[in-house]
Amino acid sequence: xxxxxxxxxxxxxxxxxxxxxxxxxxxxxxxxxxxxxxxxxxxxxxxxxxxxxxxxxxxxxxxxxxxxxxxxxxxxxxxxxxxxxxxxxxxxxxxxxxxxxxxxxxxxxxxxxxxxxxxxxxxxxxxxxxxxxxxxxxxxxxxxxxxxxxxxxxxxxxxxxxxxxxxxxxxxxxxxxxxxxxxxxxxxxxxxxxxxxxxxxxxxxxxxxxxxxxxxxxx
Amino acid sequence: xxxxxxxxxxxxxxxxxxxxxxxxxxxxxxxxxxxxxxxxxxxxxxxxxxxxxxxxxxxxxxxxxxxxxxxxxxxxxxxxxxxxxxxxxxxxxxxxxxxxxxxxxxxxxxxxxxxxxxxxxxxxxxxxxxxxxxxxxxxxxxxxxxxxxxxxxxxxxxxxxxxxxxxxxxxxxxxxxxxxxxxxxxxxxxxxxxxxxxxxxxxxxxxxxxxxxxxxxxx
DNA sequence: GCACTCCGCATTATCGATAATGCTTGACTC
DNA sequence: GAGTCAAGCATTATCGATAATGCGGAGTGC
Numbered sequence: 001x002x003x004x005x006x007x008x009x010x011x012x013x014x015x016x017x018x019x020x021x022x023x024x025x026x027x028x029x030x031x032x033x034x035x036x037x038x039x040x041x042x043x044x045x046x047x048x049x050x051x052x053x054x055x056x057x058x059x060x061x062x063x064x065x066x067x068x069x070x071x072x073x074x075x076x077x078x079x080x081x082x083x084x085x086x087x088x089x090x091x092x093x094x095x096x097x098x099x100x101x102x103x104x105x106x107x108x109x110x111x112x113x114x115x116x117x118x119x120x121x122x123x124x125x126x127x128x129x130x131x132x133x134x135x136x137x138x139x140x141x142x143x144x145x146x147x148x149x150x151x152x153x154x155x156x157x158x159x160x161x162x163x164x165x166x167x168x169x170x171x172x173x174x175x176x177x178x179x180x181x182x183x184x185x186x187x188x189x190x191x192x193x194x195x196x197x198x199x200x201x202x203x204x205x206x207x208x209x210x211x212x213x214x215x216x217x218x219x
Numbered sequence: 220x221x222x223x224x225x226x227x228x229x230x231x232x233x234x235x236x237x238x239x240x241x242x243x244x245x246x247x248x249x250x251x252x253x254x255x256x257x258x259x260x261x262x263x264x265x266x267x268x269x270x271x272x273x274x275x276x277x278x279x280x281x282x283x284x285x286x287x288x289x290x291x292x293x294x295x296x297x298x299x300x301x302x303x304x305x306x307x308x309x310x311x312x313x314x315x316x317x318x319x320x321x322x323x324x325x326x327x328x329x330x331x332x333x334x335x336x337x338x339x340x341x342x343x344x345x346x347x348x349x350x351x352x353x354x355x356x357x358x359x360x361x362x363x364x365x366x367x368x369x370x371x372x373x374x375x376x377x378x379x380x381x382x383x384x385x386x387x388x389x390x391x392x393x394x395x396x397x398x399x400x401x402x403x404x405x406x407x408x409x410x411x412x413x414x415x416x417x418x419x420x421x422x423x424x425x426x427x428x429x430x431x432x433x434x435x436x437x438x
Numbered sequence: 439g440c441a442c443t444c445c446g447c448a449t450t451a452t453c454g455a456t457a458a459t460g461c462t463t464g465a466c467t468c
Numbered sequence: 469g470a471g472t473c474a475a476g477c478a479t480t481a482t483c484g485a486t487a488a489t490g491c492g493g494a495g496t497g498c
Binding site for chain 1: 451454458461
Binding site: 040041042052056070072073074075076 | 478479480481
């Protein structure tokens with residue numbers, strides 16, 4: 001009962017545009033596409049055996065989160081993500097996740113099981129040392145908190161930060177201990193489980209602020 | 220020296236996708252497309268004399284800001300924006316613009332001329348009573364502040380809120396005095412001109428918080 | 439009468455081809 | 469020799485057509 005006959009076991013799950021997007025992200029995260037590289041729609045399409053359309057949609061999405069940059073009628077290239085971009089994102093993300101923590105603590109009414117599950121998954125992955133998988137697990141952890149805040153505006157703003165991509169890039173470029181990193185999320189889970197909105201807000205803001213590259217948050 | 224011969228003086232400025240997007244927003248803002256209405260790509264395309272592709276891209280963008288909702292392989296419909304959506308957006312927007320105010324106050328180094336220009340434009344428009352134009356002017360005012368913060372992550376998160384659309388919808392549905400509304404932005408301009416980061420942050424947070432429909436912010 | 443299956447239709451997702459744009463190069467003028 | 473203009477080329481933007489998907493209704497068996 002094969003899904004389809006013609007596709008060579010590759011690019012067969014969801015929409016092609018999504019798969020192309022993930023492919024490009026990986027290429028960048030793993031250094032096969034370096035900043036400044038010009039991306040031609042038809043070329044990528046040919047590589048992946050799709051047509052121009054899904055590639056185009058992937059470009060649009062990645063441009064929206066700042067991974068690519070494009071000029072109308074000219075072209076699209078890999079944006080040079082400098083440390084400043086990561087630094088810029090921190091206060092924004094901290095503010096958003098602080099709100100998320102405050103709302104989630106109240107709205108999930110003591111049932112933080114989903115968050116704890118994501119935390120456990122993150123710990124497991126950290127043990128394997130797979131940095132790419134860890135980046136994904138961490139993103140899912142944080143996203144689940146934002147989702148539990150039940151505020152679509154918040155979710156959209158947070159998504160627009162392109163956390164997943166940034167986390168992958170950050171993970172790929174540093175040597176931080178994964179287990180240690182995962183462990184540092186424990187206090188978030190506990191704060192949420194306590195149902196204390198203020199504490200959750202505070203813990204999340206402080207946690208995310210520590211993502212400043214090469215520095216430690218303090219007040 | 221006409222731009223093109225074939226187009227009937229309509230849909231001729233920028234990319235078709237952008238024009239389709241603006242068209243749909245207007246249709247919704249002016250009540251010709253009501254919540255729940257199913258949108259068919261080919262139908263809109265036929266109406267506007269384009270093909271399916273630009274319509275599709277417009278749908279994607281509007282889905283991203285929450286104006287439409289779509290299911291893969293099924294269809295896209297006008298989302299029912301309820302008061303809750305507007306309420307949800309307020310704390311997020313307040314947090315983002317507070318950050319923007321703090322950064323902008325410092326980074327523009329006393330030169331708030333751009334912001335003042337947008338303010339003046341908003342006051343002018345308010346005088347005409349054109350609510351749609353006012354919504355646009357107000358959005359431009361706020362966007363200019365976010366832009367002056369020189370933080371792309373912030374800009375992206377803010378854009379994802381779809382402020383323009385929400386403002387249009389809010390404007391279309393209430394009877395607030397435009398001049399009064401415009402005037403309430405003066406303190407923001409003054410705070411920014413003073414270059415005082417904390418004051419700008421505070422004034423913006425408080426101003427945006429007042430956008431809560433039917434209520435007044437207090438602490 | 440009710441539940442289940444299968445078929446046809448409406449709609450989107452993807453494709454391959456064409457039109458439009460803007461950069462670049464090279465010739466021409468002053 | 470420097471500047472200007474235009475034609476060619478690379479690339480995207482848009483198009484029209486086809487493939488794939490999923491929903492709903494007709495038909496069937498119990």
